[in-house]
Amino acid sequence: MALDKDKIKESLTEADIKLILADLGSDLKLADKMIFQTVCHHGSKHKLHYYDDTKQFHCYTDCGENLDVYELTVRAKKHQGIELTFPEAVKYIASLTGKYYSADTALDKVNSHLISDWEFINRYKKKKQINKELKVIHNRNVFQLFSPYGHISWLNEGISHETMRKFNISYYLRDDRIVIPHYDIDNNLVGIRGRAMRKEDVESGRKYMPLLVGKTQYNHQTMLNLYGLHKTKDAIKRLKKIALFESEKSVLMCEDFYGEDNFSAAICGSTLSRFHVQIILSLEVEEVFLCMDKMFHDPDSKEAEIYAKKIMKFANMLSPYCTVYVLWDDFGWIDYREAPCDRGRKVLEDLMKAKYEVKTLNEGAIV
DSSP states (O other): OOBOHHHHHHHOOHHHHHHHHHHTTOOOTTGGGTEEOOGGGTOOSSOEEEETTTTEEEETTTTOOEEOHHHHHHHHHHHTTOOOOHHHHHHHHHHHHTOOOBOOOHHHHOOOOOOOHHHHHHHHHHSOOOOOOOOOOOOOGGGGGSBSSOOHHHHHTTOOHHHHHHTTOEEETTTTEEEEEEEOTTSOEEEEEEEEOSHHHHHTTOSEEEOEETTEEOOOOGGGOOBTHHHHHHHHHHHTEEEEESSHHHHHHHHHHHGGGOOEEEOSSSOOOHHHHHHHHHTTOSEEEEOOOOOOSOTTSHHHHHHHHHHHHHHHHHTTTSEEEEOOOSSOOSOTTOOTTTTOHHHHHHHHHTOEEEOOTTTOSOO
16 A cells, blocks of 8 residues: 555644654653754754744754754754664554555556456466577677677666676777677577667667677577576575566666565566566565556556556456565656666665556456
């Protein structure tokens, strides 16, 4: 269930505020005047005033700021040695006061027609299995044409030299593209993609393309493969979970975030195929995290609702077999077209903590 932070805050009575401040460790000797000890910066003075008409606190000492109850909670908990995210602060206030008001996000509004486990499985089995195999590229001499050093733009985004070497990332000066080799789960080279660095290539829709060297195009069907599994499959099997991103860059970022615990892979596009699903199920995972790029500006817009329908279709392909979570940005932590990891590890983990669980029909709706 998504909580409506505004409804919860507006519903708080003075008695609720006193309860919250007491739980945060404030001395309540002036509480009848709605004046509290300055827990916002771990102070001892009673200079923290609460104004019910604005639902705001004001600290008249070190902070000198207006704070709402959620920001106050985050700061007070931090001084207690507890790192609390904004969504966790909302849940804390709701739990403490019993003020649970749900918010209808785009994911909640989508009538996704979730189906039961058996109905989905029967439908899935009725489809004729198509045997498709990726062609292996045996001649790897082409790598001699590339610079073995990573591009400065990716270094600036936090992808280390070590990670780029591990995934064999290089650079093709002639075409001005970052070279991204693709391997199957058994470490066979199956394709090479290039990330364009020229502005005109990016603006013309050729940002990610199969690499063309001379007359040879190193293309492959991305729908048949998940990028990064040749390096992350051990962590995925050990942890029994997989985080699915859209681009290769996200997998590389997660490698620097988590190292041997990197359980990510990329679909290399914006479509989850049934071949991807087969690969995921073969890994015997118990949890899947859909970490798709943010393709909406306003979380309450029609644009967001349309995108939510697409994400729910992906979720429904997996939910009969494992627990599926969707990372959905209700708080404006990332920008339009950004991936959940683009703003760093902390934002990614905040989104993980605020994730939505998708359940099949016999279990209930989104929670």
